Amino acid sequence: MSARVVTLAFSGVQAVRVDVQVQFTGGEQKFFLVGMGDKAVSESRERVRGAFQGMGLALPSRRIIANLAPADLPKEGSHYDLPIALAIMAGMGVIPPDALEGWAAVGELALDGRITAVAGTLPAAVAAGGMGLGLICPQACGPEAAWAGETRILAAPSLIALVNHFRGTQVLSPPRAGEMVEAERVPDLRDVKGQENAKRALEIAAAGGHNLSFIGPPGSGKSMMAARLPGLLPPLTASELLETSMIHSVAGLIARGQLSRARPFRSPHHSASMAALTGGGHRAKPGEVSLAHNGVLFLDELPEFGAQALDSLRQPLETGEVVVARANAHVRYPARFQLVAALNPCRCGLGGAGRGACGRAPRCQTDYQGRISGPLMDRIDLQVEVPPVTPADLALPPPAEGTAEAAARVLAARTRQAERGLQADRTAQVERTGPDVPRLNAQADGDFLEAICDLDGPARALLSRAAEAGGLSARGWVRTLRLARTIADLEDAPSVRRIHVAEALVYRRIAPGASIGSTSADSAAWGAVQAP
Structure with missing residues (x-):
């Protein structure tokens, strides 16, 4: 039998x-x-x-x-x-x-x-x-x-x-789908006083899906602003919800069948291993990069992570997936996430200038920031310095605009990007058979990127001068174009102009081989931006 x-x-x-x-x-x-x-x-x-x-x-x-x-x-x-x-x-x-x-x-x-x-x-x-x-x-x-x-x-x-x-002695009724639960309340951006440049960068990152790093002393609000990023992001689309929920299901993170359209926000401790970040272990479980799929991966105290763990992020940041290789199998997980990092300028946290400056600067900064490889930093589109909050900032009344106003601008910019992607597919007579994932500027490349940027003469000349002066890599060139396109989308500008490229270059302040916050790299970028 x-x-x-x-x-x-x-x-x-x-x-x-x-x-x-x-x-x-x-x-x-x-x-x-x-x-x-x-x-x-x-x-x-x-x-x-x-x-x-x-x-x-x-x-x-x-x-x-x-x-x-x-x-x-x-x-x-x-x-x-x-x-x-x-x-x-x-x-x-x-x-x-x-x-x-x-x-x-x-x-x-x-x-x-x-x-x-x-x-x-x-x-x-x-x-x-x-x-x-x-x-x-x-x-x-x-x-x-x-x-x-x-x-x-x-x-x-x-x-x-x-x-x-x-x-036939008992009938089991079909189950009903679990609830679609509301997202947990995200802190409002209105709580952040001062730091207008950092809040502007946060909005740009949300609009285009760009990677972002905050560099500043302790207590300057880096983690505070990162925690408010989920409130700026639009909810998951139907296909994104299914993709994300399937990963969480494999990881055993879905309770009582309840799903949420809120985008994932993962914040692992800096003691996390490479397997914890990218996936692996005995049963090749999904790692933090996959659990953050279609959402945000926040790495606080970035230099405190292991060098091998950080460098393992380089491939998923480029390809949007991670492959866990085994002797008898290769396990593939989606990993299209937005990286947000926060770090102090040096181990003591004070940096090399101003009141309370580090007495070992610039050696302390160079050694501490040298834990992060240049190729990883080259994949971060916005590198923003966050200065200390002054007593004058704290005495100010709450800002007039908060999360709701910024989220409305982010949604409008993402809608423009999605419509542009659909128009490009219609022009190329491409039938989209994949999921309804909006095509964000952070994923644009090739001829599509060149077409949507439509740089005029002054903008292209500025980008070329900055590449020569600041040492932009080929990847840096592409990412600067993507960033400039997002800045233009926030202004509803049909093409990328010189002012958009200039702002994008200010956010990408690091030349290959230079340390974070390097004055030579900063001056090169600023000189290119300010040149006529």
Whole structure:
């Protein structure tokens, strides 16, 4: 006798079909589980045995072989418990043999027969729907799986409930999708007194999706302003919500099936390892860069992170994805995020000028900021100096404009970018088959970037002089163009003019090999901007 049940294996956020094949043969009663499973999979035998005993059902007195095919595909996790148990029950005749046709199953079993929650239910439901199958899952995961759209979902609290459902003595109702919860209240930008240049840079970064760094002494408001960035960003689109939620589902971060259109804001501690940032570990879990997909990754005290961990961000910042390489597999996770960093000018935090200046400047600054590689800093579009807040600033009344006003300008600028991208696709007669992700200036490149910038003579001449004087790399040239286009979008300007390029150059103040806040790099950039 034999039976077959479909389940799924995860590779990143993608789910791959796995067939659970169970066969009963003669001989001594033994339970063999094969198919390249990890420790959690091999322990399924005891959980299935205990769940059967808990519901008053004994395994047959025969040799049982459960094969997870394809056998050369690595399988990890406890969600194979339920399909193995269902296949055994179908082979025993407890469930009608044809009842499981058209269904895939995921779930972990408790020793009393209950079906407990597992991670990755949402991508499993999406994959099952793509195969034309329904999904059997734990009752606790039903609200999450129901977000998969047209996929049939059967959410059961226990093995007994499933048996009764398939035998027709009990009907399990389809679960309803979880709530769409409101985002947590974000602090208002009106709380920040002074720092007008930094707030301007924050608005530009939000409008174009640009990477941003704040450089200044402790207490100048760097973290305070970074925490207010989510309030400037528009909510996730439908496809962005699905992409982001699938990553969070694999990481086990969706509670009670509740989703939110708020963009992710991740802020790991500076002790985070490379695997914690980019993903990895025993089961190749998504890292912070993937959990921040379609949102913001905030790295406070940037130089305190490990050099290897920081340099691991360079590839995802360019490609929008991260690949965790294993000896037997490559796991791919989306990682299109906006990097915001905060750092002190030196270890003592005071810098090399002004009241309370560091007595070891400029050596202290050079050594401290030298922990950040030049290629990583070259990928940061806006590098903003944040001076100390003065008593005069603190005595001022709250600013007239806050988060709501800045967010309205950001939304208008992003709308222009999205419309421009659609117009470019129509002009090129390109049919967009991918997700409805707005095309932001931070991702523009090639002929599309040149077309949307439309630099006039003075603007192009200024950019060329700045490249020669400040040592802009090829990447720096492209990123300056993107930044200038965003500044123009905030003004609703049809083309990029000299003034837009000038402001973009001021934000990109670092020449390759120069330290952050280097006076030579600053003077080169300022000289190019001020030149007629």
